[in-house]
Amino acid sequence: MLRLSNIEVAYSKIILVLKGMSLEVPEGKIVALLGSNGAGKSTTLKAISGLLSKENGQVTSGVIEFQGQKINGIDPDQIVKSGIFQCIEGRRVFKHLTVEENLMAGAYTRKDRNKIPSDLERVYHYFPKLKALRNKASGLLSGGEQQMLAIGRGIMAKPKLLLLDEPSLGTAPLLVKEIFQNIKQINKEEGMSILVVEQNANVALSIADYGYIMENGRIALEGPVDSLLANEEVREFYLGMNDKGKKSFHEGKSYKKKVRFV
Amino acid sequence: MTFFFQMLITGVVVGSIYALVALGFVLIYKASDALNFANGEFVLIGSYICLMLVTIYKIPFVIAFILTLVFNALLGMAVERVVLRPLINAPVISVIMATIGLSSLLAGVVHMIWGHQTKSFPPIFSSELIQFWGIIISPVYLWSFFIVLFLLGVFTIFFKKSKMGLAMRAVADDQMAALSMGISVKSVYAITWGIAALVAAVGGVLLGNINGVDASMATIGLTVLPVVILGGLDSIPGAIVGGFIIGILQSLSVGYLQPILGGGIKEVIPFIVVIIILMIKPYGLFGKGGIERV
Numbered sequence: 001m002l003r004l005s006n007i008e009v010a011y012s013k014i015i016l017v018l019k020g021m022s023l024e025v026p027e028g029k030i031v032a033l034l035g036s037n038g039a040g041k042s043t044t045l046k047a048i049s050g051l052l053s054k055e056n057g058q059v060t061s062g063v064i065e066f067q068g069q070k071i072n073g074i075d076p077d078q079i080v081k082s083g084i085f086q087c088i089e090g091r092r093v094f095k096h097l098t099v100e101e102n103l104m105a106g107a108y109t110r111k112d113r114n115k116i117p118s119d120l121e122r123v124y125h126y127f128p129k130l131k132a133l134r135n136k137a138s139g140l141l142s143g144g145e146q147q148m149l150a151i152g153r154g155i156m157a158k159p160k161l162l163l164l165d166e167p168s169l170g171t172a173p174l175l176v177k178e179i180f181q182n183i184k185q186i187n188k189e190e191g192m193s194i195l196v197v198e199q200n201a202n203v204a205l206s207i208a209d210y211g212y213i214m215e216n217g218r219i220a221l222e223g224p225v226d227s228l229l230a231n232e233e234v235r236e237f238y239l240g241m242n243d244k245g246k247k248s249f250h251e252g253k254s255y256k257k258k259v260r261f262v
Numbered sequence: 263m264t265f266f267f268q269m270l271i272t273g274v275v276v277g278s279i280y281a282l283v284a285l286g287f288v289l290i291y292k293a294s295d296a297l298n299f300a301n302g303e304f305v306l307i308g309s310y311i312c313l314m315l316v317t318i319y320k321i322p323f324v325i326a327f328i329l330t331l332v333f334n335a336l337l338g339m340a341v342e343r344v345v346l347r348p349l350i351n352a353p354v355i356s357v358i359m360a361t362i363g364l365s366s367l368l369a370g371v372v373h374m375i376w377g378h379q380t381k382s383f384p385p386i387f388s389s390e391l392i393q394f395w396g397i398i399i400s401p402v403y404l405w406s407f408f409i410v411l412f413l414l415g416v417f418t419i420f421f422k423k424s425k426m427g428l429a430m431r432a433v434a435d436d437q438m439a440a441l442s443m444g445i446s447v448k449s450v451y452a453i454t455w456g457i458a459a460l461v462a463a464v465g466g467v468l469l470g471n472i473n474g475v476d477a478s479m480a481t482i483g484l485t486v487l488p489v490v491i492l493g494g495l496d497s498i499p500g501a502i503v504g505g506f507i508i509g510i511l512q513s514l515s516v517g518y519l520q521p522i523l524g525g526g527i528k529e530v531i532p533f534i535v536v537i538i539i540l541m542i543k544p545y546g547l548f549g550k551g552g553i554e555r556v
Binding site: 075088106182 | 429430435439440442443444445446
């Protein structure tokens, strides 16, 4: 459905952030994109949704294909119309608009406007909390509620592919679990393909079908979730587990220096 | 007491026109964080176009009025496309400088085409004065007031209910997020400038009918600045309330202070009020201090 082949992205035409990134999202699946800070996860999402141009970034080589059509270089509003919706990092709800107005803004590009009221109910079905808050200015919501709202906007847009940028950021740990369960449910019930970027590898892999791990602007490791969970390095570095019990901090560090994925 | 009410009503009418022009000012500020110093020139051009259509081409006033609105809306969009679009990621100060340049340019063009004598509209509204409870109101004032009220109502509904209105508020709130919704920020800008120029034209035509048309009308652009600062730069209700307050204060100061302090007090009063208000409420009466999560 979505295919990135050998993407290179540079900011201000100088700073190369993605260096030959390739990735694929199959129809109807949840794909997790994991990696540490600065690996280029968010940049990957922005390259797909076209929001890079707003930050002076550019796809300098490679092709992004969505349903067989090349989409790099198209304006973001056209990309939303073609069926890709990104929930950008840090929730970014419209603070002075009410919850319901935020959701309506999500439906901005929809042509079938008579179906919007029923979709509004769908969002409230996934996130009952939002219904009670529907007339409240969304800037006054808690972090978790704002995250629900941000995902709700994504549902309202009825995309074929939903891009989620760190849904766990700034959210209480209990709510994180709940939100990821909701994401799984949305994927199943709405048939949306989902590409989720996360730092919290544990929770992301718990709902994903396939995972990619990024390092330094390219994919370091990929595979179905089971094989990733079985991989010793992944367990050690991304999930914080290993078989031999806890290692000292010093040991961990020196080990990390020896083994690189790329 | 009759004198007081007389002055009050004049103030309310002029204030309603300020409110309308200030609305355009606030819209642009909300969308792009920039002050539009060419606002007064939009007012000027609106009134001259309408005057020209009525006196030279003999078009009936109502049609001329509508044509003027269309012309000004297109002018606003053209200005956005030519002057502001290239500055879309530029610092705010560049945008403000551009609007100052634009204002000189437009003022120059107006001088070239229409000269600088005061011209007046042929009587359009009946000149028979309406009188109740001893207060005399000329029909121009009454009509102006209702036209402004009607337009303010239309815009309120537009912003609350329409898809485009929602998109405009979304862009004002968070541009990046609005882009990610698939809202075309470019078309929102274009429409914002179109509406700002349109309401300026309405203000221009109404003021032209009240006071006659000449280049000094552009100073309303300056008068509107205290109005919006008073109400809060980013608040539409603030612009409306601020417009009325400044209009009434100006009118009352003409009535009571001018005989004592001499002319010109009308121009000074709004700024004095603004300074006082800003000392008490730095964001203006209705300005949003920004919602911040702690």
